[in-house]
Amino acid sequence: MTDGSADAPSQAKRPGRRANGSTDPADTREYSERLATLARFTLRHKALVIGVWLGAAVVLALLFPQLETVVRQQSVDLIPRDAxxxxxxxxxxxxxxxxxxxxxxxxxxxxxxxxxxxxxxxxxxxxxxxxxxxxxxxxxxxxxxxxxxxxxxxxxxxxxxxxxxxxxxxxxxxxxxxxxxxxxxxxxxxxxxxxxxxxxxGPPATFSDMIASAEHDLLLISIATAGVIALILLIVYRSVFTALLPLLVIGLSLAVGRGVLSALGEMGMPVSQFTVAFMTAILLGAGTDYTVFLISRYHEQRRAQVPADQAIIHATASIGRVILASAATVALAFLAMVFARLSVFAALGPACAIAVLFGFLATVTLLPPVLSLAAKRGIGEPKPDRTRRYWNSVAVAVVRRPVPLLIVSLVILLALSAAAATIKISYDDRKGQPDTTASNQGYHLLDRHFRKDVVISEFLVVENPTDMRTGKGLADLDEMASRVSQIPGVTKVSGVTRPTGERLDQAELAWQNGQIGDKMAGAVAEGNSRKDDLAKLTGGADQLADGLAQLDSTVRTALTPLAGILTQAQSAGTQVNQFRPGLLRAFRTADFAGIMPRAVNSCIRCGLHAACGSPTRSEVCADYRTVRYSGQYQLLLSSASDTPCGAHVHFSGLQRMILRARYPNIFRSAPARLSYQGRRF
Structure with a gap:
């Protein structure tokens, strides 16, 4: 059943018409001579190719840290910084x-x-x-x-x-x-x-616990995925070894791909927390498809009695073009994600493209020598095809009745896709992880005692070029908060005008009107309590008005006789003013000796000291006031309050008149009081 001769690859160069009458595969359009050459090289150098893959996986694992470590050290931001x-x-x-x-x-x-x-x-x-x-x-x-x-x-x-x-x-x-x-x-x-x-x-704890849970579950997910793939291959190929061959190739390619991505991450290529999970899933899915395609074509050739190595070369050269087209399409689609603004997608695209690339390389370079070694030991040979009749009948039915089958297929697809209309997208990251995580335990703790929006809240920032601490500014802020609170799903709005989430009572118009009403009512009540005092005040005001009226009448009556006296005094003043110049001249020539001795004698009797000075000198008698009357003499004026004995200086009528005419300011401003014949002036 196997053909391990060394000249098998050379026989596959120009195979003639086979026993079953098939044409030369090189003459078909699906046949790729370059892929055939690559397959021949891998079959000639089986140990070298397998050794390179194993050595690359080991060297990369030793030189660079694990991909999870690189992700934790060089993770990109989930949200762009210009968001x-x-x-x-x-x-x-x-x-x-x-x-x-x-x-x-x-x-x-x-x-x-x-x-x-x-x-x-x-x-x-x-x-x-x-x-x-x-x-x-x-x-x-x-x-x-x-x-x-x-x-x-x-x-x-x-x-x-x-x-x-x-x-x-x-x-x-x-x-x-x-x-x-x-x-x-x-x-x-x-x-x-x-x-x-x-x-x-909090949100950072939620995301961190989510990533930790994903990393913890990734190993279990990978094992479960490999088990499911092995089960499917076991059902299809009905051979344990045949089912395990693709998994061995995929596992080795995954190890090399992770090492390459770790090296690129160390060199500055952006990686994220989703890289490990997506890369593993993509490589498991794509690698399984590619290996199944090649093994299926290999089994077709083996059922046609084609030697093992020649069947591997034919399978690689024919189905390899399909695999290359599929891998290139998927890889380019993932590479297009680098144009995404979301950093997670931009970092995820190259990683997935690398996974697809290594899946293709492992399929066309690693799987052929592995199949060849397995074929030499009777492993990986095809079982009798028991499903060919079923698939032939399906193909005949599709060709004969394309329209009805198309309608049935569309109905089934539309019915299945209708379920997507019932999907409700949730932004609650707490539901994306187990309830046993530390962050969810914290949420449950808070939910037992607080509202659900205590730690998960959104901020609405208001910027204004002018000061908003005005009546109008605060009113606008409160109005905006009121409108935001009416949006469906908004449970509470807290702000400068709503510290507790509810509108302040002082901001309510009803409260303000109530305050005004209370103050007015208080004023009315106080006025009512003061009615007696107001009555007394009114009566006193009336009495005061009556008294003022009586006083006015009395004053007017008393001033009536004085009108004539004032008229006579005015006439006398006019006459005195006429005689004033003569009196002044008489005073300057009068003998003043009679005045000074009497004043001095009066001071001596009082125990005071008086001194006369020159025109440029003034003296003070004891601690009492000295009044300058002329340029040559000083006259000490004393009064009952200025002298210890209460003596008075007496002047004759003529002397007093002369003094008043000569020194009018003395009699107006001097604090001393002059007396004449026991009468004070």
Whole structure:
């Protein structure tokens, strides 16, 4: 059944007409001479080809880290940095002084005994240690430090509370994963040995746990996939060894492909968390198809009594073109993903293209020598074809009744595709991972005590070139919050005008009208309570008005006789003014000796000292006031309040008149009082 002669490849160069009457395969259009040459080379150098594949897998595994390690070290951002959401986060962080903090995690704590002083003490230690962790923690929002925010961060039963923490990195990148692990380690150390249950959750924790779960399940998925493929091949080929041959080729090609991708990742090629899973799935699917195609064509040749090596060469040269066309189409389709703006797709495309490429190379280079070695030992030979009659009948029915069968096929396909209309896309990443993950445990903890939108919230940033702390600005913000709250699916809107998520009572028009009404009612009530006082005030005002009226009448009556006196005094003043110049001249020539001795004698009797000075000197008598009356003399004027004895200086009528005429300012401004014959002036 096998033909292991060395000249078998040479006989396949120009095979003539075979015993079954088939034509030369080289004369058919599907035959590729280049692929035939490649197959001959692999058959001549079986050990070399298999050794190269094995050596490449081992060397790449030793020189470069595992692909999962490269992904964790050089993972790309899930969201492009120029995305509006990330730009908004940057502007919001800069505006509120939180630069660098783009990712928030929540430390959820629960204690059946409540927020006891011991739990509060451990919470304070957690806050201090997180604030000291400068490499991974950028922001710690201690909501329990303020009584106003404590009501939001502590549950109604006071058995659960949470702490928002801003960490380094963005969603999905390795830095955020490291920061998450650091926060989890600190929280676990602080609450070790206590009755408090602590979980770290939030979108970064959800994504990190999702990737960790995927990596953990990937091995099981790969094993299950290989088992299913082996089962299908076992059913088709009815041979265990034949079913295992494609898996051996696919496994070796997967090892080499992972090593090559790890090397490219180390050189700077972007890779993501989805690369490992997608690459494995693509290579398992595409590699299985390609190997099944080649083995099926090989079995056709073997059933036609073609020698093993010649059948391998024919199968590779004929079906190899189909495999190449399929691989090239799929690889180019994956490479087109590099134009995607989403970084995950842009990094996933080249990895999947590499997987398809290595699947094709393993099929046309590794599988032929493996089939040849297996054929020498009687492995991989075809079993009797029991399905040919069935597939022939299907082909005849399709040719005879194409339209009805086409309609039936379309109906079946449309019925199956109609199920897609019932799909509801969910953006809840919590449902994409097991409930046992740490992040989901944290969500369940919070859901037991808080609303579901405590940690999963969206931010609406409003920017205005002018100050919004005005009446109009705050009214506009509240109106916008009111309209946003009416959007279906929005459960709560919190903002500067709605700190608790509900509109403030002070912002309600009804509340304002009520305040005005209350103040007016209070004023009316106070006025009613003061009615007696107002009545008394009114009566007193009336009495005062009557008294003023009487006073006015009395004053008018008393001033009537004085009118004539004032008229006479005015006439006398006019006459005095006429005689004033003469009196002044008489005073300058009058003997003033009679005045001074009397004044001095009066001062001496009072025990005072008087001194006369020159025109440029003035003297002060004891501590009393000295008044300058002329340029040559100083006259001490004393009064009852200015002298110890209360003596008065007496002047005759003529002297007083002369003094008043000569020194009118003395009598108007001097504090001393002059007396004449016991009468004060």
């Amino acid at each position: 509006p959401s990330l730009q908004t986060v940057d502007r919001m962080s800069a505006a509120f002084g939180e630069e660098g903090s783009k990712t928030m995690v929540f430390v959820a704590m629960e204690d059946p005994t409540g927020l006891t002083p011991t739990a509060r003490q451990r919470y304070g230690e957690l806050v201090r240690r997180l604030q000291a962790e400068g490499d991974h923690v950028l922001l710690v929002q201690d909501l329990l430090a303020d009584p106003i925010t404590e009501a939001q961060a502590v549950s109604a039963d006071r058995k659960a509370w949470y702490l928002p923490v801003g960490v380094t990195g963005t969603l999905g990148d390795p830095t955020a994963a490291e920061s998450l692990n650091a926060v989890r380690d600190i929280a676990a150390e602080v609450f070790t040995g206590s009755t408090t249950t602590v979980q770290v959750t």
